[in-house]
Amino acid sequence: MSLARSLKTLSKEEIRAFVASIDYVLTDCDGVLWKELTPIDGSAKVLSLLKSMGKKVFYVTNNSTKTREEYVSKFEKLGFSASKEEIVGTARIVATYLKDKNFTGKAYLIGSKGLGNELSAAGIDFFGLGPDPVQTDNLPEVFDAKFEKDVSAVVVGFDLHISYPKLLKAATFLSNPKCLFVATNTDEVFPAACDNTVPGTGTLVAAVETCSQRKAQIIGKPSTLMFSALAKEHNIDPKRAIMIGDRAKSDILFGKNVGMTTLLVYTGVNSKEDVEMWQTSLDPSDKLLIPDYTLDSLGDLLPLLENLTK
Ligand SMILES: [Mg+2]
Known part of the structure; x- marks a missing residue:
């Protein structure tokens, strides 16, 4: 049976190996970084720490209401730093x-x-x-x-x-x-x-x-078109990439379709109860929604990353 692991249950050495195995961080926006105009605690710090560790971060969103330029100003307004090139939106x-x-x-x-x-x-x-x-x-x-x-x-x-x-x-x-x-x-x-x-x-x-x-x-996740568009400009090896999202049917399935490691956070659409249900479900399509890792919030990664430098 495929089981999702909370990153919080990993030992320091396992977290170190997890971080070392990743060069590219692809993250969804709504429900992971913010909810409408409210930033989700800790997300901005985690992403800037990952960047300072040399990881390349890309924002992959199904939201079609904004151009990339409009996204750059939203990121800035909510305390995130992102350039136009790092944003992949369905629009x-x-x-x-x-x-x-x-x-x-x-x-x-x-x-x-x-x-x-x-x-x-x-x-x-x-x-x-x-x-x-x-x-x-x-x-x-x-x-x-x-x-x-x-x-x-x-x-x-x-x-x-x-x-x-x-x-x-x-x-x-x-x-x-x-x-x-x-x-x-x-x-x-x-x-x-x-x-x-x-x-x-x-x-x-x-x-x-x-x-x-x-x-x-x-066009959007879980279709792999979003990844192909990104891969045209950046040489991303999916085996060294992680997809972070709050909605398994789009984010986790997208990550799996592309061959990335997946992390589901519980600050948006799906909950721990959903993951438990998919894990015990007999429906094979539910199994595809089970992420490799989970966290209550992306901000929970911060102490785990900081602990590596202690
Ligand atoms: Mg989302």
């Missing part, structure tokens, strides 16, 4: 994915400004940003809305303004089998700082997949 990877496909047509975007800005920066023509509310309760009028149909890709990311007219347009464009269907991620919920259950991008992707009766090409 940019969607844009590079379309560029790599030599995409020249017009894209319909269900998404937010950050994703739109990355598409623009890549020279991709798109429309659809912002509210598109239902204007009438007269169903035939809603169903028979007139809109341009010369669309070669539908891109779905997080969109606060999701609406029936947007779904109608996406489904109509996707009825053309040549129209590409790309989505940032399938995260069900967003690790928010409040008590509410906050629907994530996966909710929107599922809605578009349902009405178009097609499956989207998913």
